[in-house]
Amino acid sequence: MRALKPLLLIAVLAMAALLWGRHTPEPSPPGAGETTSHASQGLPSFLPPEAADTLARIAHGGPFEHQQDGVVFQNRESRLPPKPQGYYHEFTVDTPGLDYRGARRIITGGTPPQVYYYTDDHYRTFRQFEVSR
Numbered sequence: 001m002r003a004l005k006p007l008l009l010i011a012v013l014a015m016a017a018l019l020w021g022r023h024t025p026e027p028s029p030p031g032a033g034e035t036t037s038h039a040s041q042g043l044p045s046f047l048p049p050e051a052a053d054t055l056a057r058i059a060h061g062g063p064f065e066h067q068q069d070g071v072v073f074q075n076r077e078s079r080l081p082p083k084p085q086g087y088y089h090e091f092t093v094d095t096p097g098l099d100y101r102g103a104r105r106i107i108t109g110g111t112p113p114q115v116y117y118y119t120d121d122h123y124r125t126f127r128q129f130e131v132s133r
Contacts, residue, residue: 042130043055044129046127047118050094050104054092055116055131057069057091058106058113064091066092066101068101069092070089072090073107074088079124080117080126083109087109087110088107088108090107091106091108092105103119103120104119104120105118113131116128
């Protein structure tokens with residue numbers, strides 16, 4: 001019986017780790033979960049479905065769920081084209097399953113927005129896209 005206790009403990013810990021991993025949100029591959037309405041809005045497939053809600057809020061001037069939404073994006077690493085201070089603004093794209101902002105953002109350029117960028121890796125890379133008006 002004593003020899004079985006360590007094995008039983010290992011088995012319980014392994015099951016707990018497997019169950020815990022099921023609840024960890026994983027990023028969706030590009031285009032996954034895309035709905036007809038998402039595609040019909042003329043949005044690129046690399047945008048997650050939640051981006052449509054963020055874009056609607058941007059178009060209507062809010063309301064925004066995160067107090068950081070709409071703040072000036074500094075472009076400190078110069079990964080976007082150089083523009084005057086205050087040109088770029090950032091907005092959160094919610095990630096299902098997270099209880100914090102996550103890494104996904106839409107960056108707009110101009111007021112009103114003339115250019116749009118998406119990042120899903122917290123400003124390391126950006127993809128430009130267009131929004132139909």
